[in-house]
Amino acid sequence: MKLYDYKQAPNPRRVRIFMAEKGIEIETVQINLMKLEQHSDAYRKINPLGEVPALVLDDGSCISQTNAICRYLEDIFPQTPLYGRTPLERAEVESQNHLIQMNGIIAGGEAFRNSSPNFKNRAISGPHAYPQIPELAERGLKRIDNLFADLDKHFADQQFLVGDYFSVADITAFCTMGFIRWVKKTIPSECGHLQRWFDQVASRPSSKA
Numbered sequence: 001m002k003l004y005d006y007k008q009a010p011n012p013r014r015v016r017i018f019m020a021e022k023g024i025e026i027e028t029v030q031i032n033l034m035k036l037e038q039h040s041d042a043y044r045k046i047n048p049l050g051e052v053p054a055l056v057l058d059d060g061s062c063i064s065q066t067n068a069i070c071r072y073l074e075d076i077f078p079q080t081p082l083y084g085r086t087p088l089e090r091a092e093v094e095s096q097n098h099l100i101q102m103n104g105i106i107a108g109g110e111a112f113r114n115s116s117p118n119f120k121n122r123a124i125s126g127p128h129a130y131p132q133i134p135e136l137a138e139r140g141l142k143r144i145d146n147l148f149a150d151l152d153k154h155f156a157d158q159q160f161l162v163g164d165y166f167s168v169a170d171i172t173a174f175c176t177m178g179f180i181r182w183v184k185k186t187i188p189s190e191c192g193h194l195q196r197w198f199d200q201v202a203s204r205p206s207s208k209a
């Protein structure tokens, strides 16, 4: 297996932290997004979407989409389950991971990609050109403020996103906190519960992956 990765980008980081938690080592290949290598003919042959991460299996199949890659890895490396251990826990992890994907990763992407001069006509990742909409950048910033407040409330009485169980949803949220620094958003000083959760996740060795 080979993981197509870019060290600086948030979505591949989610997969790297996931693998580190499980103790999985896979060969990685860096695709330099700043140099637009994701749109080279060679990479488009591997992943026609022109995105990272992508996981290529030994039989040549390519899995795109961060969540699909992590789910596949969970199935073939079930040790240290990160998608839940019971039907209810799996549903809770799915729910939290989806919420963080929508209100964190997507909201941060709205704010960043609709404002950065480097993303003119690339406001959505993938093979199609989309112009920037400045109002979406504004809305993305507001959504991030709401995310801070919602998560702070959540962590007031829960250790992780799903009770005391560390899951893929915490990894998505942790990578979101790193990503939104790109739009100069950091955890507000009044969000002490969120900061406590963040410091706890940051102290795990996997956070360096």
Ligand SMILES: N[C@@H](CCC(=O)N[C@@H](CS)C(=O)NCC(=O)O)C(=O)O
Binding pocket: 009, 010, 011, 012, 033, 038, 050, 051, 052, 053, 064, 065, 066, 067, 122, 124, 125, 126
């Ligand atoms: N929906 C995809 C999104 C992946 C994605 O947005 N990847 C970014 C890096 S974090 C990318 O490849 N961007 C390429 C580009 O902007 O051209 C997933 O969940 O994996």
